[in-house]
Amino acid sequence: MSNNPVPILLVEDNEDHAEITIFTLEENSVENRIIWVDDGAKAIDCLFHQGDYSDAEEYPTPGLILLDLKLPKFDGLEVLERIKADPDLRRIPVVMLTTSNREEEILRSYDLGVNSYVTKPVQFEELTEKLTHIVDFWMSTNTPPPRR
Amino acid sequence: MSEATASGAIPEKKPFRLSQTVAVQAMIFGLVLIFGLTIAPAAIWQGTQSLHIALEFIAALLALVVALGGIVRYIALGERLVLLFGLSFLGAGLTDLLNASISLDVIATGGGTDPTTWTAGRLTHGVLLLASLVVGQYAPKAKRINAELILALIVTIIITAITTTALSAYSSEEISASLPTIRVIAGWTLITFFLWSAWGYLQLHVKSRSAFLDWAAGALVIFGVSQMYAALFADWSESTVFIPRVLKVFGYVVALTGLYMENLSLFKETERQRDELDEQNQDLERTNTQLGTLLDVSHQIAETREVDPLPQLILDNAANLMPQTETGIMFLYDSGSEVLVPKAVHGFDFALIGPMRVKPEESIFGRVYATGEPYICRSSGELSGELDNLSSGNKKWLDKASEGKPTAHEAVCAPLTDHGEMIGVLLLTNYTKDSPLTENQISFFQTMCNQVAGAFRNAQLYKEVREYANQLRNKNQELSSFVYSASHDLRSPLVSLHGLMAMFTKSIGPKLDDRGRRYITRLEANVSQMEELIDGLLELSRIGREEVKMSEVDLDKTLREIGEQLQPQLEANNIELDIHPLPMIVAPLVHIRQIYSNLLSNAVKFMGDSEERRIEVGGSEFGGVVHLYVQDSGIGIDEAYHEKVFVIFQRLKELGEVKGTGVGLAIVKKIIDNLSGTIVC
Numbered sequence: 001m002s003n004n005p006v007p008i009l010l011v012e013d014n015e016d017h018a019e020i021t022i023f024t025l026e027e028n029s030v031e032n033r034i035i036w037v038d039d040g041a042k043a044i045d046c047l048f049h050q051g052d053y054s055d056a057e058e059y060p061t062p063g064l065i066l067l068d069l070k071l072p073k074f075d076g077l078e079v080l081e082r083i084k085a086d087p088d089l090r091r092i093p094v095v096m097l098t099t100s101n102r103e104e105e106i107l108r109s110y111d112l113g114v115n116s117y118v119t120k121p122v123q124f125e126e127l128t129e130k131l132t133h134i135v136d137f138w139m140s141t142n143t144p145p146p147r148r
Numbered sequence: 149m150s151e152a153t154a155s156g157a158i159p160e161k162k163p164f165r166l167s168q169t170v171a172v173q174a175m176i177f178g179l180v181l182i183f184g185l186t187i188a189p190a191a192i193w194q195g196t197q198s199l200h201i202a203l204e205f206i207a208a209l210l211a212l213v214v215a216l217g218g219i220v221r222y223i224a225l226g227e228r229l230v231l232l233f234g235l236s237f238l239g240a241g242l243t244d245l246l247n248a249s250i251s252l253d254v255i256a257t258g259g260g261t262d263p264t265t266w267t268a269g270r271l272t273h274g275v276l277l278l279a280s281l282v283v284g285q286y287a288p289k290a291k292r293i294n295a296e297l298i299l300a301l302i303v304t305i306i307i308t309a310i311t312t313t314a315l316s317a318y319s320s321e322e323i324s325a326s327l328p329t330i331r332v333i334a335g336w337t338l339i340t341f342f343l344w345s346a347w348g349y350l351q352l353h354v355k356s357r358s359a360f361l362d363w364a365a366g367a368l369v370i371f372g373v374s375q376m377y378a379a380l381f382a383d384w385s386e387s388t389v390f391i392p393r394v395l396k397v398f399g400y401v402v403a404l405t406g407l408y409m410e411n412l413s414l415f416k417e418t419e420r421q422r423d424e425l426d427e428q429n430q431d432l433e434r435t436n437t438q439l440g441t442l443l444d445v446s447h448q449i450a451e452t453r454e455v456d457p458l459p460q461l462i463l464d465n466a467a468n469l470m471p472q473t474e475t476g477i478m479f480l481y482d483s484g485s486e487v488l489v490p491k492a493v494h495g496f497d498f499a500l501i502g503p504m505r506v507k508p509e510e511s512i513f514g515r516v517y518a519t520g521e522p523y524i525c526r527s528s529g530e531l532s533g534e535l536d537n538l539s540s541g542n543k544k545w546l547d548k549a550s551e552g553k554p555t556a557h558e559a560v561c562a563p564l565t566d567h568g569e570m571i572g573v574l575l576l577t578n579y580t581k582d583s584p585l586t587e588n589q590i591s592f593f594q595t596m597c598n599q600v601a602g603a604f605r606n607a608q609l610y611k612e613v614r615e616y617a618n619q620l621r622n623k624n625q626e627l628s629s630f631v632y633s634a635s636h637d638l639r640s641p642l643v644s645l646h647g648l649m650a651m652f653t654k655s656i657g658p659k660l661d662d663r664g665r666r667y668i669t670r671l672e673a674n675v676s677q678m679e680e681l682i683d684g685l686l687e688l689s690r691i692g693r694e695e696v697k698m699s700e701v702d703l704d705k706t707l708r709e710i711g712e713q714l715q716p717q718l719e720a721n722n723i724e725l726d727i728h729p730l731p732m733i734v735a736p737l738v739h740i741r742q743i744y745s746n747l748l749s750n751a752v753k754f755m756g757d758s759e760e761r762r763i764e765v766g767g768s769e770f771g772g773v774v775h776l777y778v779q780d781s782g783i784g785i786d787e788a789y790h791e792k793v794f795v796i797f798q799r800l801k802e803l804g805e806v807k808g809t810g811v812g813l814a815i816v817k818k819i820i821d822n823l824s825g826t827i828v829c
Contacts, residue, residue: 014640020647027654099639102632103694122642122679124650 006063006144007033008135011043011079012097013071017120021066021097021131028132032139035059040074043067044082047089061147062092064138069098069105077108084113091145093138203393210400211238217407225414359413363406370399431588438592441469445596449603453610459492462600466576467494469596470560470589473576475553477501479513480564480572488513488572493549500549504542511537512561516573522562522594526584528555531577554579562594566601631689635682642682645675681797684811687742688796691818696736703730703776706737707765710744717752721761728766733774739819744778746812751780758782790829 008025012018018036025034037043037053045051046059053059065083069076076096083089093115098105101119109117118134121127138144215238346365374395445465452458463478476494481487488506490498508518512534516523525531532555538546550556558578564571574597578585649672657665707727711718718725725748733740744765751763760781767776785793794817797810820827 014644016644016648017640020644020651023651024647099643100636102636120639120643122639122646123676124646127643127647128650 006139006147007035007060008139009043009046009062009065010034010036011038011040011066011071011076012036012068013038014068017068020124020127024128024131025135028128030132030135030139032063032135035062039072040076040079042073043071043079044074047083048086061089063144064135065092065094066097066134067094069096069100069109077105077112080109080112080114093142093144095134095138097134203390203397207393207397207400208242210397210404211242214238214400214403214407217404217411221407221411360406360410363409364403367399367403367406370395370402374399434586435588438469438588441465442592442596442599445469446599446603449600450606452603453607453614455604455607455611458600458604458607462596462603463492463494463574466574466593466596469592470576470578470585472558472578472580472583472585473560474579475550475556476574476576477504477513478564478572478574479504479506479517481508481517481570488517491572494576496549500545504545506538506542510539510542511535512559513573513575516561516563517570520563520565520570522560522590522597524585524590525559525561526557528557531556531559557581558585560585560590560593562597564597564601564604566605571601571604628689631685635686635689638678638682642675642679646672649675681811684815688811688815688818691739691815691822696739696822698734698736701733701735701737701740703733703740703767706740707744710741710748713745714748714752717749721752721755723752723755723761723763726762726764728764730765730767730776731769731774735823739823743816743819746816747778750812751778751782755780755782785829787829793829794827 008030010018010021012021015038018038022034022036035046037046042051042053043065046053047061047065049056049059067076067079071079074082076098080094080096083092083094090113094113095116095118096109096114097118097120099120106117116134116138118130121130215235218235374392377392377395445462448465449458449461452461459478459480463476467473467476474495477490477496478492479488480491482489485505486508488508490501490504492498493501506513506517508514512523512525525534535543535546556577556579559575561573561575563573576593649668653668657668660668704727707730711725711727714725717723748763748765755761758781762781764779765777766779767774769775794813796814817827
């Protein structure tokens with residue numbers, strides 16, 4: 001797993017959700033390493049290689065960001081805004097992964113340049129299907145931006 | 149006068165051209181005068197014979213003028229009485245003229261007086277006079293003709309005629325011999341005639357009050373005197389008949405004067421009526437303008453939904469209604485402090501009037517408020533006396549506000565009442581002495597005050613209702629967004645629950661015994677149930693919160709699509725779906741789909757073990773109202789619960805494994821309520 005140089009950044013404050021997501025992806029043989037952070041500030045630190053996450057070797061720039069909306073410190077939309085404002089990070093695909101399907105949040109996400117918006121299904125089977133689908137699409141079907 | 153004027157009405161049918169009537173008559177009168185004035189000196193110069201002829205001519209012409217005047221008046225005003233009087237004079241005049249012409253040898257008949265023409269003249273005169281009296285008696289209201297009067301008149305006229313005929317039939321010698329006897333008979337006859345005429349005249353006078361009639365009566369007296377003189381004193385020599393002839397001419401002049409007097413009074417009356425009409429017209433015009441203002445005011449006030457600008461609007465309009473008024477104050481009663489508080493001023497500085505606080509019973513304002521009776525003050529002394537009754541504080545403010553203003557001469561203060569409840573008073577003051585407020589203006593002012601009070605109450609009610617509606621809307625929104633966010637937040641633990649259970653089953657499941665596995669299954673079922681409930685709640689909160697797009701919906705097509713989606717369930721339960729022709733409707737398609745899919749899945753769910761397994765869908769349109777139904781042969785709903793089924797979380801039956809959330813029908817009901825429709829079981 002960790003052999004793969006392109007990790008996935010999972011930003012999720014709910015420990016259960018994070019564990020379920022990681023479990024699901026591992027169960028479905030997703031080989032990418034998953035870096036999990038539980039608030040918006042940590043996500044930004046990780047992406048900009050600062051604070052506790054200044055080690056770029058340990059925390060390399062991810063190939064996909066799974067971002068929750070409601071987060072402590074900086075919420076998902078703020079994090080998204082920061083990512084899309086940065087010339088280097090803006091090309092990384094960001095997928096909103098959230099239980100909310102509020103119209104205004106969906107619209108705001110797209111306005112800020114989100115690549116995909118996914119509502120978490122309640123049923124585990126559906127959730128598994130969606131998650132593997134997302135990762136499969138962005139990590140294999142889709143041609144990622146060339147890494148510099 | 150005539151029948152028409154006797155009844156007091158202005159003649160309406162015939163267009164009345166008085167100036168023309170007067171002009172024609174004056175012209176005729178003028179011609180006669182010119183003729184008379186030229187012929188008389190000529191006749192005198194020619195000799196007495198010619199003078200007699202001239203007098204008879206002038207008399208006949210005057211009679212003609214009277215007759216013409218009568219005819220003209222008859223045409224213009226329909227006065228039959230005047231016409232008949234005129235004609236009688238004409239008849240008498242013409243026969244006199246003929247008679248004189250014969251007796252004075254102007255017309256050669258062999259000499260002597262012709263009794264036939266003379267008698268005919270008297271008879272014509274008499275009969276026409278009689279007819280006049282009868283017409284006068286037979287006024288529109290009187291149904292009874294005075295028979296004795298007619299009889300007496302006829303008898304008198306016949307006797308007069310016979311006597312005078314007998315008199316004229318005698319030769320000069322015979323006359324001399326029998327004169328005493330004849331004179332006695334003639335005298336009495338004439339006296340009788342006069343008495344009857346006087347009586348008849350009085351009767352007519354009371355009924356018609358006509359100047360012409362009065363003058364004509366005078367003329368009759370003169371004629372009578374002339375006849376009397378002829379009968380009693382004349383010896384039929386030319387010198388003695390000269391006096392009656394002059395008298396006769398004078399009589400006609402009197403009658404003619406009467407006609408003119410009548411015309412003059414009529415003319416004056418018409419002028420007066422025209423002035424009156426003009427005044428009435430002006431009054432009407434003023435009233436019209438005021439009514440227009442009043443209408444504008446009520447429109448404006450009725451349209452105003454705001455309470456705050458109303459007092460000023462009302463006061464300004466009231467002042468417009470009475471342009472003489474320069475200042476005004478509107479007080480409204482404040483039930484909290486139990487005083488009248490100024491709400492609007494006209495011509496005053498509000499900063500100075502504003503602090504006034506008037507107690508009920510205090511001065512004009514307080515009294516009008518306390519009694520509900522309007523108060524009108526017509527003198528400056530009375531007004532200042534009234535205002536002295538104000539408390540010193542109030543007086544100080546009012547005096548300060550009135551500084552530099554002239555003395556007020558008039559003031560009107562009207563109560564503002566709404567359905568008997570006093571809400572305030574309105575005062576307007578007039579400073580101009582020479583244009584007092586009219587009764588009309590004051591009455592309009594009061595009408596306005598009565599109207600505006602209602603508007604006040606309405607605006608106030610409207611404000612309250614609006615505030616209440618706003619509160620309700622806010623509460624609703626709050627509630628709706630609460631339900632929405634609560635449902636959202638509840639989804640997150642659901643995801644966890646499902647996921648954790650799945651993980652648990654996968655990692656620890658194989659180690660569990662049957663009981664453990666059964667517990668897990670039941671946990672899962674409960675979580676699913678919760679999920680459904682939350683989804684239902686979310687959906688319910690979304691209805692009415694989100695805007696819906698109305699479009700034309702082809703119900704037939706929509707129902708077929710829903711039927712296809714339901715097909716697996718229908719087949720599994722062996723149910724037949726029967727779709728009858730459905731109308732086109734205008735509605736939000738998403739919601740219509742939801743209604744049908746909820747109702748149909750409900751019908752499938754609660755089909756139970758019924759033998760007949762059928763769901764029918766149909767509808768009709770009548771008079772713009774669409775009636776749609778979904779009918780099933782399932783277990784049905786007890787009538788007692790028909791209302792309850794639409795209440796959220798209400799479930800009536802659990803059929804085996806069929807479990808409802810109790811939200812489906814609540815959603816249907818909310819959608820239909822939002823579309824202003826109704827749904828019943």
